[in-house]
Amino acid sequence: MPTVPDWVKQLKPAGPQGSELLEQERAKSKVNTSALSTFLHTKAGLERKHKILAILQQEKVFDKSQNYFAGRVDRFETALARAKKLRQLYVKHGWTNDDKQCANELISEPGPYGLHESMFLITLQGQGNAEQHKRFLEPAQEYKYIGCYAQTELGHGSNVRGLETTATWNPEDKTFTIHSPTLTSSKWWIGSLGRTANFAVVMAQLYLGGKPYGPHPFVVQIRDLKTHQPLENIAIGDIGPKFGYNTMDNGYLLFNKVKVPHISMLARFSSIDPKTSKYIRPSSPSLIYGTLTWVRSTIVLQSGGVLARGVTIATRYCSVRRQFQDRDDQSKESGENQVINYTMVQIRLLPLLATCFALHFTGRGMMALYEANQRKLAADSGKAAAQASNRGAGPEETASSSDLLADLHATSCGLKSLASYTAVEGLEMCRRACGGHGYSNFSGIGTWFADYLPTATWEGDNYMLTQQVARYLLKSARSVLKGVDPTNDTQSILSNFLARQDQGAAFDVLSKDEDIVEAFAWRSSFLTFEALKHRDEQKRSWNSLLVDFYRLSRAHSQYMVVKNFYETLQSPAISSELDPPTLDVMHKLFRLYALHTLEQEASEFYTSSAVTVRQIQLARTSSVMKLLEEIRPHAIRLVDSWDFPDWQLDSSLGRSDGKVYEDMFYRASELNPLNNITVDPYPDSPVLFREKEAQKAKL
């Protein structure tokens, strides 16, 4: 590695030092960082993190110092080594899945076992029968089979019904023929497939007696277990570099009429009777429905922390960075101003800081609802089964919990879309708030942003999902219009709107928190009935309403975020865990999130008459600006409470000790491999790198 002269090593940043500035910041706020950390992550969660962190830091393979420099092939190699080590640690320390998840978050890079450990095992577990568990799941749990989940195709993303890969039942020898009839039927984007997996769950259109039965999952061996070469008539490869996620080998996969045995079709919900060649229909599709809802709820829960990483980095750097003097204070003594003192920086960062909490609490609310619903579903199933055995009835008996699941499903769709885009856009805003240095990989934001981006597309494209929210809201509105009694919150707010719409709204959003929540509910309800009018009365085409649906989903999801934040602040838990000064700041963060959102979406709030033009003006020019000023002194302690270890952030700008410039310089000068080469700069010289020339000369 390049050497740095001694006179350079002795230089310090111009004062005041970053470490002094951050200490001052921490001294001037009474926010109880540790209590807030515990409230956010639980005591057990924090202890786990520090335990796992200590283990990872001892292993050389997890050293991050070359992460930002290495090219694709090298990064993949390191990621594979890390994945193996992680599995060894899991076995050695007897980790739980929570421990492993925690380790993955600390390492913060997708790894080649990623899809094996998630979708492959989950699908085998959830959709395989006992025989298949023994045949496939057990070796997979021992990493003898390493799998992936092959659904998306080159020509088919969101629309699963449009998949082209076929699985044709051959009654004569009790096999299926898996086939890729076209180039667009090539499986594509499949994580862990490109170089790593030797098995795949393949989603294919089932054909039986010449008739299509829709997409079904098949377990297929794709590579030789010894040579790791693709099996005959199977083509596999990595799909190439991406904007991020380059430690993962997303792959493609094609079949040329490959025969697999009867046991390959995962048979817990639907199957083929090998004797009669008859199709046995799925018994309870709502359970699968439930898995997707759970995955989306997880995305909502994680989005707060994802964004908090960027906000932590930007807030710390903007407290260390000083630039220009305040225009109204040009005295020589004051020196340059901390960037975070400028309102233009505050308006970009502090609402995002509030958003981290808002999303986190919303995700928690979602998870609690999901778990409550699962319990109810299990109870109902028991009842239904009992009734069914008495009356010979089918799965429609579970209607009541299915209805709740529909609400949860729609909520998870809308919130997944809102939360992941909010995190994506917020991270880019944080990167920009770091000025020029935000562009350096050492900021730690750009690569994190790039790796997170696909979350907006997977588990339901963020735009597509909003149609499901709209469909559900329209259905709820129709039911409310018919006079059906509300059975959930969505129906309640719609019903409340109907009852009050002739009196009009008079929400005191600037003084009363509960009125803020009501104003968000009002706007969402207004947009729902507007959309219903367009569709049911004016008979407008579905396609012509997609833009309205997108707005509607966004409005409804924002209502849910505001509501969840509000309810968290009302909960006994928060009052018992946080002291009054800390609680007071949390309360201000709620108001900042809500009023800033209200002001950003002003036009819909006016149009629905939820608030007046004057209220919006006041929210912007007075309330929001005042809240920025009040929250500003607590910014560092608030980001500290997210408790990201420096090792996890891997950011020069976001260092908790404020040694921003020292770290930038160290990484650039001492870790940077480009500084090992000497170029020949003259256009007429054919020599590029002199070291290479010298090597050639030696040979």
Add this chain to the structure above:
Amino acid sequence: MPTVPDWVKQLKPAGPQGSELLEQERAKSKVNTSALSTFLHTKAGLERKHKILAILQQEKVFDKSQNYFAGRVDRFETALARAKKLRQLYVKHGWTNDDKQCANELISEPGPYGLHESMFLITLQGQGNAEQHKRFLEPAQEYKYIGCYAQTELGHGSNVRGLETTATWNPEDKTFTIHSPTLTSSKWWIGSLGRTANFAVVMAQLYLGGKPYGPHPFVVQIRDLKTHQPLENIAIGDIGPKFGYNTMDNGYLLFNKVKVPHISMLARFSSIDPKTSKYIRPSSPSLIYGTLTWVRSTIVLQSGGVLARGVTIATRYCSVRRQFQDRDDQSKESGENQVINYTMVQIRLLPLLATCFALHFTGRGMMALYEANQRKLAADSGKAAAQASNRGAGPEETASSSDLLADLHATSCGLKSLASYTAVEGLEMCRRACGGHGYSNFSGIGTWFADYLPTATWEGDNYMLTQQVARYLLKSARSVLKGVDPTNDTQSILSNFLARQDQGAAFDVLSKDEDIVEAFAWRSSFLTFEALKHRDEQKRSWNSLLVDFYRLSRAHSQYMVVKNFYETLQSPAISSELDPPTLDVMHKLFRLYALHTLEQEASEFYTSSAVTVRQIQLARTSSVMKLLEEIRPHAIRLVDSWDFPDWQLDSSLGRSDGKVYEDMFYRASELNPLNNITVDPYPDSPVLFREKEAQKAKL
């Protein structure tokens, strides 16, 4: 490279083929692509592009096929080879600077000579005297000296006055001592410095007799011309990987009391008399001011084309990609729908398509204004010089053209900020509109976006710049309030607003184009006088108004874009070059840009009473949706008119022949180096890549 089985090579995408779909698109519109191309780029511009393209494609070094795969060091090596070859071609073919610029745009990657060929030569030329031209500029033009422009420091970006590097005059030996007193004084981000340059223009605080004279430029040799090693007491290196721009060696630079001769200080505008050691003040700072304005105008002009690349790719791919059936048309025959038929896709892409034209025409308007002003300035200077020689007066005589320059300066600041962010955000929107495949590097959008991003920071941070616009608008408003007669458009619209504000506005934005322009002028004027009231009457602090200033700058800049687009459509040039059907579509694009922007910024338009709530609702639900439908059939021909060669786009998704899937597959399977490795996937095996293991075994 990996081999692909024959049965895979014979596969075709499911029909209809992309090529057929794009042909259908082209057949259904009467937009005259070739006439529109000529109007956008001029005949000479198009001819130049095709001439240069043919030359570049013949040279192996410009082959792009490994660009998306290579790591940092390899990419830099290739970029250096390309820079050298480009210089050789320039000499060989006797290229003009326009030819070279065209070649750079086709190659579309920053190169290691980038800053030598721009800022280094421009600064020597513009700020050096005749002696310095001979001593520095001439060898630089022959690439004996290869330079960079070292202004930004690790701790100092936007605030040039805060720079820490010092240049102290030593009267005893007529030298300057260049010194870096702290770590934060390290030059940082300097393009072409990290590995390539052997000279630098260094901006340093001049000290003379212990007194500071502010930042001045010094020409300093930094590396040995033979060994290319840093000279004694100089530390240099590359600053490491960035989010993009990785073919450029942005560098750092520190000096440990390095002495340079008197001739090093660029002396055209200010200098030190070596005999008396007296400082000679700058004669005409407005000329330097002019260069920055020119650079920003260029950014505005380019932003349209920058965005058009993304729009071209996304529009073509969304015409080839089909997904889901239309919900209101579920007949079996219709098959999957082209994605571009969905209104949710149209609302994301078509306003951006309109924006490309809007920004391009605005950039052109700016350039024309700049050139007219330069001519006026030259004429005035002549007059002033004549007068000065009569009366012994100084540079303040050029006041009238300086006033115009101030207007142009403010305009360029606001538009640079708006245009570059519009392009940045629009490119990300285009990437998303491509769904999952937008995330692949083969989309051609992600890397282009990442390379373009710093434009938002350099030549004035986009947020900082808005303060200059606000300052100028406040000054103009004060002058209008005093009753001074308007001398430019800004003063005219402010004055018009004052005259009419008591009557109120009644702009018929939904029917009359000129009323749209007036509504934008009204909103900008309203916000100007609001801001003035806050500052001058309510005496609010500058810092508390920064958010208002940002909005004001944005509003004023949007007004200018709308006005420029409108005026281009009124110009005799466009009517003579475009036939009525093409002109009609251009007119629709104007309305789409303007009404969509008006709707996005609805809240400011209401508040200023420029339009009513009802008008905004109609603009959204009726006018904009109708325009999308009307423009949709012309989308492909409109993007074709930007005339990007496929070689330039380097995108699977944006191929002009629609062979999207074939190209994706080819790049992934046949160009991808990761597919050359075979992993050992089992966690307990220490082997990662089997090829490496096999090599080790051989040794």
